[in-house]
Amino acid sequence: MDADGAAVNPDRYDYRAAARDAIHFPALVDRFWQNTRRCVGWEVQYFGTVEPQKRGAPHFHAAIRGSVTRAELRAITAATYHQVWWPNHDRQVYSGDRVP
Numbered sequence: 001m002d003a004d005g006a007a008v009n010p011d012r013y014d015y016r017a018a019a020r021d022a023i024h025f026p027a028l029v030d031r032f033w034q035n036t037r038r039c040v041g042w043e044v045q046y047f048g049t050v051e052p053q054k055r056g057a058p059h060f061h062a063a064i065r066g067s068v069t070r071a072e073l074r075a076i077t078a079a080t081y082h083q084v085w086w087p088n089h090d091r092q093v094y095s096g097d098r099v100p
Contacts, residue, residue: 006055018057024084025050025058032080039076040068 007013029050036044048062068076 018055022056022058025060028080028084029060031084032076035076035079035083036064036068039072040066042066 002008029048033044033046036046045065046062048060050058050060053059
């Protein structure tokens with residue numbers, strides 16, 4: 001990305017992947033907080049905000065009340081990416097046409 005948030009090499013930038021990441025971002029954040037609650041064993045209090053980057057990709061900031069170790073955060077993050085369902089977008093499954 002350049003200073004304006006545009007792709008430096010537009011022919012090589014994966015616009016589809018960026019769009020899929022933006023679409024599935026809410027599920028990823030929700031699963032992250034579920035896993036955080038399960039890992040630390042107490043009701044996690046947090047404040048978070050999502051802001052768009054210049055290129056439009058969502059970016060998340062959060063502050064957690066209490067202490068969670070870095071090792072726990074790494075484990076939570078790994079579990080989150082493992083658990084979130086990333087659907088296959090390489091082929092069209094439903095075309096909108098109905099079979100009679």
